[in-house]
Amino acid sequence: MDIFNDHKKLFTASVVLFSILMIFVAIFPAIENQTNNAPLPDSKPLTDDEMAGKLVYISEGCVGCHSQQVRNVDMDKTWGSRPNIAADYAGITRTSFLQNTATLMGTERTGPDLTNIGVRQPSLDWHLLHLFNPRAVVQQSIMPAHPWLFDFKEKPNDGDIIVNVPAEFLQGKTGKVVASERVLQLVTYLQSLKQVKLPDGTPDPEFLYKKEKKAAEGGAGEAEGLDGAALYAANCQSCHQQNGEGLKGAFPPLKGSKIVLDENPEIMLSIIMQGYNAREEYGVMPAVGTNNKLTPEEITAIMNHERTSWGNTGRKVTTDEIKKLMETLKKPAQ
């Protein structure tokens, strides 16, 4: 055949085949998606500070380990309340003259997904300490420390945000650890990462491959099927630590805590569900229960774990009790 012996025909043919396919699977779907998707009505564009924070996120290569996509499979429920849809990314355009659009969806999850981190972990204090050295808050973490985003000052100025770093993580340096502007912007960006509600009447897309429900769960009132320690690890441990002792100057201990050991679980429940910011010496507690959509059964399991671990000898609570209390908590809010 002629095509075998004529380089012009041969290479034209292969390029034409390739280009047609390329238009079909890359260019055409990309153009179609960018023209037919608009940002959700409730979404807000990034503020200048948040945008600056996003640039830090890009510059430090966070996307290498952290994805920003909740897939529509059941195991991704941990990372957001609904699967991401194309509209979630529709507002993202070219970053700068030199830099391409950054949806930062990622292809690896060496670290947790950050789609909804602004809801899951809104605490500034936690993020600053975690960025200074992740092992200060999560002992087993392998995330790189980012000390270059902080300054060491002997005499901090007024308005400087001081991070209370445990001495072992200071690596012999002296002075107060002060958060730089860049790290504050980065945390602002992280706090802005929240899943936006779909407009009224639009149902959330479903999570696929649901786990089969365990048949015959434990008796009524007792959440025997749930592992309180695992739930504690997933929801509370990053601040209050595995040993329940918290971190001095950042997160209060639960071990021996009056609130935890209280016969009446009402205050403890309200803190879990609504957050807490009453004590100067500690960081702000987010409304973990509400943010993470914990069920009464899960909360019971967590509370019982906290009330009976690390030498705590509190009374075990029942699911029924918690359910009732949760209803009374909701009433004044409405």
Place this chain on the structure above:
Amino acid sequence: MKKHIFNKTKWSIAALLLLSINSVFAQSSTSSALFESHDIGLFLLVLLVLLPIAGFFIYTSLSIKKKSTQLIQQKFSSQGIKAEKYLTDLDLEQVRALLGKKNNETHSLKSSGLLTVILLFVSQFSFGQSDVQPATRESLMTQPGVLITLVLLFIPLLVGFILLVTKLNAMLTKMRTKNLMQEAETLAEMLDNGEVMQDYTELERREKALSYNLNNDELAGKEAPSDEKGLLKNVKSEHDMNFFAQKTKPMPRPKIDPNLTKLILAFIGSAIFWLVLGTSIGEYVGIKFIAPDADSLSWLSFGRLRPVHTNLVFWGWASLGMLGLGYYVVPMVGNGPLASLKMGWYSLFFINLSHVLGTISLMAGVNNGGGEYREYIWPIMSLFAAGLVLSMINYLKTIALRKTKEIYISNWYITSSVIFLPIIAVVSYLPFWQNGIGETILQGFYMHQAVGLWFMFFCLGLLYYFLPQQLNKPIFSYSLGVLAFWTQILFYTLIGTHHFVFSSLPWWLQTVAIVGSVGMLIPVTSGTINFLMTFKGSWNKVSNSYSLPFFVVGVIYYFTGSFQGTAEAFRSTNLIWHFTDFTIAHSHITMYGIITFIIFAGIYAIVPRLTGQEPPQLMVGAHFWFALIGLQFYTIPLMIGGTFKGLSWAEGKPFIDSVVLMAPYWLWRAIGGSMMWISHLILAYNFYKMMFPKKEFDVKEEAFKILQQKTNFSQN
């Protein structure tokens, strides 16, 4: 001739098509019934395991059938032995033995009834076996747990069956030998009695003819040989100690232009430099998984160094290495000169410049914003693209200058890939279709086309040149190469989105990518068949060569790595493996096991021919084994750990658990990575040895030099 080749390959292609069509259908049924999780990937793997087993069954039952028919035939014919058929073609001793015999007597044979019983048993078994097959296949489609249990139950049964078949086989052979022995005895007796032989004159004549001998002096005469041409005495008789098997030296090639040699060596030298640098960084980044606080400098942080590693090994090492080998292969297969040396040097300069600037900018925290292998910002990437375009024009012009009529298949692959990559890079960097998930769609396209239509395509072109050259025989089938060429373009272009299965990208696009991934089985299988069939009959050459072992590893990984890629693309397997370290193991199996090993092989194949210097053989062996064993230590633990990680996520365990459980696997990865890294240092050393050999002091040579000087002096 072509028709013949097609006939040869027709069946393998048909089987392939069947397999892939089957899988495509299976896949599409999964996507329509989203909530069912048919484990297609697992199914495919099990099928792959079962196929050779079924092949073994068919083979053994055929051989048993053959043996039993032989027995039956023997049984029937043994009543009347045709002694004449044994009495042709006798040698001298047999003739003499016959001539010494005179007497007559007759004997008959007996046979056992046991035979029929065994035959019945055998046929029973071959039926029983065909009953087992469909039953197993049906249960494959149920739950993976059931399936695994079935396979586990099946293994001892299988072993038992194989034992039985082997015993039976041995028994049949023994019986057949016994029967033949009886026949031989009868024949001997018949001959002894002189019952067959009537005329001995013919035999006597035969004896004379057979016992005739030359006296060996007819041509040479009786004088002792003299060595006037110095053929015998000038042989070097001293050898080095042979601790290791001696490899054959490459055959001398027609001298190529020394200027082209310089260009090729510069490409390969740069490639090796980026390999050593890129993998040193990779090694350090791998260590950070075990010791995250190894340093606290922003320029050396994991987030910034990871893209430096990937870009240097992709665009630095592999790309320059391939281009350098291409500068040898492209003119060579066209029998013509290279179009422009200058263009080649500019190409090398631009690409090297892009990596110097790219590495600095990435470490300084200036990157393009996320996409893997797309981290260089566009001004730096355009330097790289400019270098590529120069080489592309150069290759095309070289092909236009070729002296052969046809374009050899290597140049199809090599030149197409070097045309595709600039198109891919430009399309993926242009800003017009990058808003929102447009960026992600192009990211999937970009990263995968770069792998499949650049690295893989180019390396296949290199294989089509180097395998025939190293084995000194033509490629098995040109047509299979052509088939693989077009199907690879057709299917590979589609599969980019399989990195974003279950994401917000359009569902249909994900499905297209999965179907394309299954389609890739066609070019991969035809390519593998082609390469292995080219090796067939020449496997002995592998142990004598130091580049062929690298090629063998490349071809084997081409098959396994690509099939693994297909298995990973399914939705069911994405549930376990996506986002985990399994992906990293896969990318190292392909980019290292296939691409890097082929480039290693190419370097050892041509550099000794270009410089005329062999690398130290022991060090080539060290390079090979460190790289290969290191790769196993790297990939296997990551695959195991990645699977556990995925399962831990699926069970809904806290995320930090999956980090903790990976620790031992990351340690093994660092160990394997260190071995691979050491092998690269050895490669750099070997390359240095091939470029600048150390001159041994030769007493004889020096003595004659001095003598020469003295005579010159006395003449003056």
